[in-house]
Amino acid sequence: MLENTLGAKDRELDALRRRLADQIAQRDKELEDLRNEEETRKNAAAAKRRQLEDSLTNALRELESAKQEVQTLSGRAAMEKKKAEDLANERESLVKELTAARSRANEAEGDLMKLRAEMEELEENADKK
Secondary structure, eight states: OHHHHHHHHHHHHHHHHHHHHHHHHHHHHHHHHHHHHHHHHHHHHHHHHHHHHHHHHHHHHHHHHHHHHHHHHHHHHHHHHHHHHHHHHHHHHHHHHHHHHHHHHHHHHHHHHHHHHHHHHHHHHHHHO
């Protein structure tokens, strides 16, 4: 009978050991799964960080490029403004010269008319004599 009790206790102990071993194996599996999930999250976070760093680097390059383009365009705009100012000054100078030339032409025409009138008068006076 003692042997039966000891045998039953041994079987209970074996069953308990198996359950504990199964629970330990299950916990080890859960722990490994958690570690894998954590590693996956770390890798995903690192990949996202690299992607963001790359995006930031590209954005900084584009910004620098845009700054250089703005500087170039500002320089061109300044040159074009200077050319426009020079052309405006030249136009103003030409308008003044044209106005002066018209004035001289009008004076010359007036002088010519006076000379013609004097010539006609002289011719009339010469014809009378």
